[in-house]
Amino acid sequence: MTFKKIFLGLLALSLVLAVGCSAPDSNENDEANTENLELTIGLMPAVDSAPMFLAKEKGYFEELGLDLNIQIFNNGQDRQSALQTNSIDGAMTDFIAVVTNINGGFDIKATTMTSGKFPVLVKKDFIDKKDIKVGMMEVSVSNFLIDEWLGDKYNIEKVFINEIPARLEMLKTGNLDMGLFPEPVASMGELGGLEKKIYELKNGYCPDVMVFTGKALEEKEEAIKLFHQGYNKAIEDINSNENEAREILIEKLQLNPEIKDNILLPNYTKVSLPDDAYLENIINWVEEVLNQEVNVTPSDLTEGKFIDNDSN
Numbered sequence: 001m002t003f004k005k006i007f008l009g010l011l012a013l014s015l016v017l018a019v020g021c022s023a024p025d026s027n028e029n030d031e032a033n034t035e036n037l038e039l040t041i042g043l044m045p046a047v048d049s050a051p052m053f054l055a056k057e058k059g060y061f062e063e064l065g066l067d068l069n070i071q072i073f074n075n076g077q078d079r080q081s082a083l084q085t086n087s088i089d090g091a092m093t094d095f096i097a098v099v100t101n102i103n104g105g106f107d108i109k110a111t112t113m114t115s116g117k118f119p120v121l122v123k124k125d126f127i128d129k130k131d132i133k134v135g136m137m138e139v140s141v142s143n144f145l146i147d148e149w150l151g152d153k154y155n156i157e158k159v160f161i162n163e164i165p166a167r168l169e170m171l172k173t174g175n176l177d178m179g180l181f182p183e184p185v186a187s188m189g190e191l192g193g194l195e196k197k198i199y200e201l202k203n204g205y206c207p208d209v210m211v212f213t214g215k216a217l218e219e220k221e222e223a224i225k226l227f228h229q230g231y232n233k234a235i236e237d238i239n240s241n242e243n244e245a246r247e248i249l250i251e252k253l254q255l256n257p258e259i260k261d262n263i264l265l266p267n268y269t270k271v272s273l274p275d276d277a278y279l280e281n282i283i284n285w286v287e288e289v290l291n292q293e294v295n296v297t298p299s300d301l302t303e304g305k306f307i308d309n310d311s312n
Contacts, residue, residue, distance in 0.1 A: 037223045039216070040069040042079045042091035045253045046182040047265055048114035048208050049092060050245040053252045055234035066226040072253070076137065076162070083108065089216035090224070094141035094207040095279065098301050099286045103294045107214030109303040112228065113273060115266035116208035118145055119186040119196040121171055121179050126195070133157045135167040135179035141207045142180040144285055149199040150178075168192070184249055187259040198264070205274045206266065207282065217303060228306040232270045239268060273302050 043049040052070065055061055061068040071088060073079040080097070082088045084106060092114055101108050118141070131154070136142035138160040150156060159176060161167040168189050171179045178197075181189060190196055210231075212224055238245045245268070246260050279298035287294045 038067040051234040055230040060230040090212035110209040112271040117183040132177040
């Protein structure tokens with residue numbers, strides 16, 4: 001074999017090796033960088049949803065590179081089904097639901113508290129008395145808060161009515177003495193002739209939270225991180241001008257504009273989670289209500305990696 005043939009053979013081999021060791025095609029890189037930067041979340045018709053609506057409306061998620069799809073659920077059971085079938089990646093719910101879900105084997109984690117407001121509604125001619133009938137959902141934030149706020153003052157007969165319109169109607173017709181409702185639904189009830197009674201949250205914590213499924217946390221971590229960044233930006237806007245929250249709620253939930261100034265807004269806070277003592281209290285309450293052992297711990301309920309300690 002001539003020297004020239006050996007040289008050409010070695011040259012060809014070196015070119016093959018160089019191609020094999022080269023960086024991936026730029027299109028492949030672009031595809032990897034954008035993979036899974038899309039989320040679908042479920043929201044409820046409550047004041048908690050204002051930061052998410054506002055961040056999407058202002059394009060904050062889009063600026064961050066996140067395609068966020070929002071679905072509104074008027075029924076907690078429909079929201080739960082969507083989570084369990086992975087039709088949505090995350091949803092607005094509460095710690096009571098998180099405890100029961102995890103105890104039942106469903107992989108879900110709370111990533112931040114949200115800011116809810118829950119007035120108790122009564123008829124305007126309500127006369128205070130010791131024995132009362134109160135409308136609520138069963139294993140829910142409404143049941144938890146009624147116990148927390150009214151348990152020491154009244155003998156409570158709990159009437160479990162999951163559908164909010166039916167609960168409002170029962171109250172208006174006098175079949176209930178009180179009912180707990182989220183804002184801005186409570187303000188719609190007030191417009192219909194009911195009266196709000198306001199109670200403060202103990203420890204300053206609202207049980208409402210944003211959760212994501214284990215599947216989403218594993219496969220879409222970067223997207224979930226961007227979601228929380230956009231959420232924090234909207235919180236800053238609302239804390240500078242609370243009318244932005246009122247206006248976006250009226251628009252997105254298609255509410256009567258007459259209630260705008262009557263909506264009770266919470267103190268909106270950036271991404272954060274409560275302490276273990278609060279979570280232990282909720283776990284113990286769920287055990288008592290279900291009358292069974294709950295095999296979860298506070299650390300089972302939350303995922304804190306999306307908290308930006310520098311922004312709080």
